[in-house]
Amino acid sequence: MDNVVWQPQPRQLEFMSRPEDEALYGGAAGGGKSDALVIEATRQVGIPYYKGLILRKTYPQLTELIEKSQRYYSAAFPGATYNDSKHTWTFPGGAKIVFGSMQHAKDKLNYQGKAFDFIAFDELTHFTYEEYVYLKSRNRPNGPGTRCYIRSTANPGGIGHAWVKDRFITAAAPMTTVWEKAVVQYPGGGVETRWSSRIFVPSSVFDNKILLDNDPDYLARLATMPEAERKALLYGDWDSYSGQYFSEWRDKPEHYADRRWTHVIDPFEIPSGWRIYRSFDWGYRKPFSCGWWAVDYDGVVYRILELYGCTSTPNDGVRWNADQVFREIRRIETEHPWLRGKNIQGVADPAIFSADGGESIAETAKKCRVHFSPGDHQRIPGWLQMHYRLAFDENGFPMMYVFKNCKAFIRTVPTLIFDEHKVEDLDTEGEDHVADESRYFLMSRPIKPRAAAKPDEYSKNPLSIFLDVKREDLTRPTARVGLEIISEDET
Numbered sequence: 001m002d003n004v005v006w007q008p009q010p011r012q013l014e015f016m017s018r019p020e021d022e023a024l025y026g027g028a029a030g031g032g033k034s035d036a037l038v039i040e041a042t043r044q045v046g047i048p049y050y051k052g053l054i055l056r057k058t059y060p061q062l063t064e065l066i067e068k069s070q071r072y073y074s075a076a077f078p079g080a081t082y083n084d085s086k087h088t089w090t091f092p093g094g095a096k097i098v099f100g101s102m103q104h105a106k107d108k109l110n111y112q113g114k115a116f117d118f119i120a121f122d123e124l125t126h127f128t129y130e131e132y133v134y135l136k137s138r139n140r141p142n143g144p145g146t147r148c149y150i151r152s153t154a155n156p157g158g159i160g161h162a163w164v165k166d167r168f169i170t171a172a173a174p175m176t177t178v179w180e181k182a183v184v185q186y187p188g189g190g191v192e193t194r195w196s197s198r199i200f201v202p203s204s205v206f207d208n209k210i211l212l213d214n215d216p217d218y219l220a221r222l223a224t225m226p227e228a229e230r231k232a233l234l235y236g237d238w239d240s241y242s243g244q245y246f247s248e249w250r251d252k253p254e255h256y257a258d259r260r261w262t263h264v265i266d267p268f269e270i271p272s273g274w275r276i277y278r279s280f281d282w283g284y285r286k287p288f289s290c291g292w293w294a295v296d297y298d299g300v301v302y303r304i305l306e307l308y309g310c311t312s313t314p315n316d317g318v319r320w321n322a323d324q325v326f327r328e329i330r331r332i333e334t335e336h337p338w339l340r341g342k343n344i345q346g347v348a349d350p351a352i353f354s355a356d357g358g359e360s361i362a363e364t365a366k367k368c369r370v371h372f373s374p375g376d377h378q379r380i381p382g383w384l385q386m387h388y389r390l391a392f393d394e395n396g397f398p399m400m401y402v403f404k405n406c407k408a409f410i411r412t413v414p415t416l417i418f419d420e421h422k423v424e425d426l427d428t429e430g431e432d433h434v435a436d437e438s439r440y441f442l443m444s445r446p447i448k449p450r451a452a453a454k455p456d457e458y459s460k461n462p463l464s465i466f467l468d469v470k471r472e473d474l475t476r477p478t479a480r481v482g483l484e485i486i487s488e489d490e491t
């Protein structure tokens with residue numbers, strides 16, 4: 001049949017035949033995952049009110065998927081049109097497929113109040129668990145008779161590695177359905193038990209005969225990568241990366257007010273007796289970072305304000321000279337109501353004290369009446385301090401909070417990942433300036449290790465703790481088999 005636009009390969013067919021509510025297709029690189037996802041989205045385009053959503057973490061990364069859609073949709077659905085500014089396909093009957101991203105916190109607003117019958121996440125490990133759950137809440141029918149489900153692809157590694165692995169990989173053997181029980185309490189008093197299902201379908205380049213035939217060297221390229229990448233991308237090994245460094249980090253807007261099980265909180269007036277500190281990490285081409293901290297009478301620290309020298313491009317410094325940076329810091333400290341009139345003690349990267357011929361950065365600071373003492377720069381003990389402070393006690397209270405106005409901390413610290421080679425450390429390729437500066441501060445008032453109470457949800461082994469998981473064969477009717485799209489004009 002030469003009018004076939006796209007036909008699944010055997011593994012893709014298995015993925016596309018699954019009836020579970022959620023399925024993750026993944027493991028290794030090049031197996032044909034993204035192709036299968038883009039095609040799966042079209043399954044219900046014959047229903048006029050159907051809406052599908054295809055997501056990648058950042059907008060530029062979507063280009064690959066949009067190109068795939070242009071290749072396949074135009075040929076298979078004559079009359080389907082693509083609106084470039086809305087990133088939306090409209091099919092002849094009215095059905096829509098939207099391409100979206102979730103790069104910035106404000107992107108969430110794009111999905112507020114919307115419903116999508118089908119949601120696809122390409123590279124799910126680039127998303128946080130919170131983002132997944134939020135978007136999952138948008139998975140609702142747009143009319144009678146549509147099937148509501150979620151499909152994702154992923155390679156190991158990335159900020160979401162830990163939760164994706166817990167949810168799909170360690171939850172059950174591949175190709176085994178995991179049932180999650182949810183007990184719904186109705187306001188009127190009734191209780192209903194509902195089950196939702198998910199599955200992991202492994203994929204590797206060995207399943208993609210088309211790619212191997214077209215590009216036999218692809219295998220060699222994967223096979224010659226460094227060990228961690230090779231294990232992950234060629235064989236789909238989920239243990240070769242460990243993902244997010246501060247996996248205990250929680251940002252829960254619903255708890256900003258009660259300050260439990262969250263590190264981010266609403267700002268409040270700082271009581272006059274609390275001590276105030278300043279921590280600093282120098283940067284010119286890379287961002288400089290200055291944080292102000294308040295300490296309460298129990299020794300709990302609050303990051304209350306920050307000045308982060310970053311352009312609108314992540315990890316790109318504003319290139320201010322030292323004099324400019326410290327004059328701004330001084331201005332903030334004399335004007336801001338939380339800082340004005342306070343005796344603020346400063347701690348900074350010890351490197352700013354080295355005078356390489358000229359004036360050291362610390363001396364410039366001093367001239368602007370911004371005083372620092374050299375911080376303790378031992379990395380691992382510093383990161384342990386951060387872990388101890390982030391740990392929640394049994395009531396959900398940590399020893400460190402971040403006011404929600406401290407956007408740089410909230411944006412950068414949770415994205416830091418483990419270093420592949422120095423396994424205890426974090427990967428310094430990440431945007432780590434806020435973390436470094438915070439570390440100098442935390443090392444200036446170290447605390448003892450604290451036994452962490454159980455985190456509230458997915459972090460360590462959530463499935464055995466929080467979910468009633470049954471592993472059994474599906475009893476629901478299986479879905480129609482995978483798609484074979486035939487170009488309409490040739491039928």
Ligand SMILES: Nc1ncnc2c1ncn2[C@@H]1O[C@H](COP(=O)(O)OP(=O)(O)OP(=O)(O)O)[C@@H](O)[C@H]1O
Pocket residue numbers: 006007008009012028029030031032033034035036153155208210211
């Ligand atoms: N069923 C198919 N028919 C024709 N070509 C296919 C098919 N499946 C995959 N391919 C081709 O194989 C190549 C790799 O597929 P795809 O991009 O979907 O892989 P992937 O698993 O998403 O890879 P990565 O891990 O790099 O994201 C692409 O060029 C794609 O068009």
Ligand SMILES: [Mg+2]
Pocket residue numbers: 033034035122153
């Ligand atoms: Mg892909």
